Structures are given as C-alpha cells and as structure tokens.
Amino acid sequence: MDVNKQIVQATWIGIIANIILTLLKGAFGFIANSKALLADALHSASDIVGSVVILFGVKVAIKPPDEEHPYGHGKAETIASIIVAFLLILVGVEITISAIKSMFQGNVAIPKMSALIIIAISIVAKEALFQYKYRLGKRVNSIALISEAWHHRSDAFSSIAALIGIAATLIGNHYDISFLLYADAVASIAVAAIVIRMGYALAKESSIMMMEQVLDEQQIAQFEQTITGVAGVRKVDKVYARTHGRYVVLDVRLSVDANLTVEEGHMISKQVKRSLITNHNNIQDAIIHLNPYATCSEDIACKLV
Template sequence: MQEERFSKAKFAAWVGIIGNLILAVAKAGIGVIANSKALLADAVHSASDIIGSLAVLLGLKASQIPPDPEHPYGHGKAEPISAIVVSIILFAVGLEMGYTTIQAFFAPITAPGMLAVYAAIISMGIKEWMFRYKYRVGKELNSQAIIANAWEHRSDVYSSFAAFVGIGGAIVGQRLGVPILVYLDPVAGVFVSGLVIRMAYRMLRESIHSTLDVVWDEEKSKGLRETAQMVPGVLQINELLAREHGHYVIVDVKISVDAQITVEEGHRIGKQVKKVLMENFSNVQNVFVHINPYDQVGEDDISYPPLHKIDTADVIEKDGPILH
C-alpha cells in the first residue's frame, strides 16, 4: 500500500518537474524573442515550480523512511515540511518578479510580439491540466505536499492569463496608437507577482498547520473510538487522540479493562484494539494503547460511555471494514 502510494506520488512529482522545465524554457525563450516582460515573469514562475516539485519529491522519499529510535512515529511530516519549503521559494520568487517587473516602468518600452500571446494561451492549457491531475492525486493520497504543488500549477494558470491580458493589451495599444496601453505588459507582470505571493502565503499557512500535531476533533475520531470500544474486554474508552502526522494518523488511546484480569489478558486486549484499528482504518499508521483498571479511572481521564459489545469478527465480516 505504501509502495503504491509512493509510486503514484513520485510519478506526479516527475510530471511537474518535466512539464515545468519545458514550459520555463519555452516561455523564457519566447519572452526574450517577443520582448515580453509579463511572459518572462511567467517563465520565472514556471522555473520556481521545478524547485517546488523537486522539494516535494525529496519530501516524499523522506516520508518513506521507516520509524527509528530517533523518529518512533515515522517520517510522515517530511511532506508538509517540503510543502513549507515550496511556499517559501514561491514567496521569494514572487517578490523578485515584482521588483524586476517594476523596473520596466523606468525604461523605454515597446509592445511584445504576437508569439508571446500564443505562448501564454498554450501555457494556460497545460498548467490547468497539471493542476487538475496533481490535485486529484494529492487528495487521493492525502499528500499535503502534492496538493501544495498542484496549487502552484493553478497559480501559473492565473499568471499566464494575466500575461495574456497584458501582452494583448500592449499589442492593441501600440496598433491603435495609445502609448499608455503598452505598459499593460509590465503591469501584468506586477499583477502576476502579486498572485504568486498570495498563493505562497496561503500554502505556507496550511503547511505550517499540518506540521503542528493537529488532533482530530471528537466527530472526526468517532469511528475510531466506536471501533475500539467494540473490542471484547474493553469496558470504557478513557481517552483517544488521533494525531495527523503528514499523510497518516497516529492514535493514542487509553482503555479501561476489568481490574481482576491478569496483566497478560489486559495486554492481549490492548493488542486486539491496535490490530482492529490498523486493519479497519487505512490511514492509521500506528496505535499506542494504555491500559487502565476499570474501577480506578483517574479523575483527569476523559471517559466515554461504554457501547453495546459485539464480536469484532462479526463487525468485519457482516458489515465490512469500518473506514469512516
């Protein structure tokens, strides 16, 4: 399962790297030939996406490293961390694009050639396809890094559209003899840089949120709690915390069992709780179970009322895996 996930994610990252490399080179070359500041800014944007896709690829590889003594919960947070790197790179690129384009207002300027218009249109189509593909894969694999990378492609669609409007307006202005419209090309470049900065900020905020051990609320963890509570021998769930750790979840659960049973029997119940949760919830990477005696529940424990007990095997066989 994990290998299949990594294979799909890696392929998506390489699609971004190769696609952006081709677009960046093409737009930069045409931008120079057609003398378009907006298209050159758009080329820089595509080039930054290459760095972003590489960061995503490295993050995906790091997240595949199995748990070790220093990282007992695994390396799942490598993905949102790589998304943070992408966001910072994008933010810096946006500032640089804005600064470079503003300088064009203080120098003689002419309208770009029609070739720049065609380049902007083709870029919009390719980048929109890349966005839809990456976003679908990111949602399917629950990968914050791939989703962040997808939004980079969508921001490129906006920037190409802004470049198209600016380039077209500048060409029309020159042909109609309206000199001020020629400045629509650098104006579009500045607008593109603003879009990039805005997108980078949004991605950075979401990525930081994902790295801060977000715990599922009671409603979202309800299925986990009810499944654990149905395991024979579990008298009460005192506390259950499901922590997001990149694309997977780590569960910490405190259960109450009969105080009169042996330690071995309590341990067996705890192992069954872990097994059932990991088998029935595909996004649960690991489960840590703490055993409490039912008649000595601590005052600080959060207790949930016991559910009607049913055999776990019956739940799985009759109703199918509990995946909600």
C-alpha cells in the first residue's frame, strides 16, 4: 500500500477508535460519577480533533510541488503536529482548573465500579493504537503520525492515573479514609500533568523540524557515500541537508573533471540526483552544484570550489 494511504488509514482508525472511547468514557463518567473518567473523556475528545488536524495536514503534505511551493508541501504535517501539541497543553490546563475548583469547593465524588472497567478497556485500546501508529510513523518517517501516536500514549498514561484515582477513592469510601476521597480529583490533575508534558515535548520536536534542522554528520556521510559511487564524481566538496516535513532536501557541491563539456557535467549531476532519491527514501529533492576538480596546489581552481 502507498505510504500516504497507510498514514491516512491509520489516522481514520484513530478517529473511529477515539469517537467510541469518548462516548464510552463520557457516558460512564456521568453514570459512574467519576471526575477522572470525565477528564479522560475530554482527553479522548481532544484526540479526535487532533486526528482530524493530522488528517488534513497529511492530505495537504502529499500534494505535489507547485510554483508557490517548489519543495512540496511536507511542512503541512509539521504544522499539524504543532497544533496537536498545543491542543494537548490546552486540554491539560482545562482539566487542572476543573479539578482544583472541585477540590476547593469540597465536591467529593464517589465513583462506581463500572468506571474501572471502562478505564481498563481504554488503556488497552490506547496502547494498541500507540504501538500501531508509532511503528508505522517511524517506518515512513512521518512526524505527524508519530505525534498522534504519542497523543494516544498520553491518553493511556492518563487512563492509568484515572484508574489509580478511582480505585483509591473507592477504597477510601469503603474503609472511611477521608483523604482518599479526593483521589479521583487528584488523579484528574495527574492526568492533566501528563497531557501537558506530552504536549510540550511534541511542540518542541515539531518546532525543531519546522525550522529545518540540519542533519548530523553521520546522516550526511550516508549521502556522501552514495554521491561518490556515481561515475564522474571526483570529489564531494560539501553536502547541506535540511528537513522539510518528513522529507530531506539536499544542497550538494561536488567536483568533476574540469575538461568535461557542459552536457557531460549536466548528465553527472542528473545521475547524482537520481541516485540519491533512489537510495534514500527520505530525500525529496537535491540541488546539485558542480565545481571544476583541482588539487589544492592549483590556488585559482581551489578558490572556485
């Protein structure tokens, strides 16, 4: 299956799963009288919005290059990831405010046992979604899909916090331990802290990609090895590699025999570009600049490099 189709399919699976989980958590949150479960339902609802944003970003990102976007639309995925990150932070803040208000107002809610069952189902489902999307995102190098996977993982973590809080509140009510009665509200604050932390981490990673981070020397060395394997390349002078969404754009400066014709040099540059794109799936484009090959004893020629 095409890479972009796999990403879209994975996103739709996430949307459908989140709709089901949000409805379950929301309904049982009211029925079971659990603030932690309601907070978790709100988190799952934010997952739906996040998945829709990711879906839109992916659909824009797969559009071919045009006059206004000669390097393609790959950054649309990164922008979508940043939106999801800030959405996580916003949801976390809202959950915190709601929980603190309920504690200061003395609104102690005793959840029912059914809340634990729904939370357990949610943990299993969310971890399964995380594993599926994270592995696929790594394989196809999609920052948007990876960010969505971490959104699912944060939901799984928040569900664990809610599970502990609900269980503690039930124990406190059964054995008449007063401070445990607030465990459900405290758990919702723990949920919020996890959500905010995940959002910050995603925002940081996406921002780095948005600013077109330069690849490290080890990664560039792989590209240089591919270039030197092309017939006619005498020397790789410099390779600049920067991220563009889930793709990489290269600016290559290499030396060829100074006695070659313009057409011969052009054919070498075309072969270098073709070889790079063929051997490295993450390379979207490569700009090749040719220099006349010279030894360093030839000062004038060396200055041209």
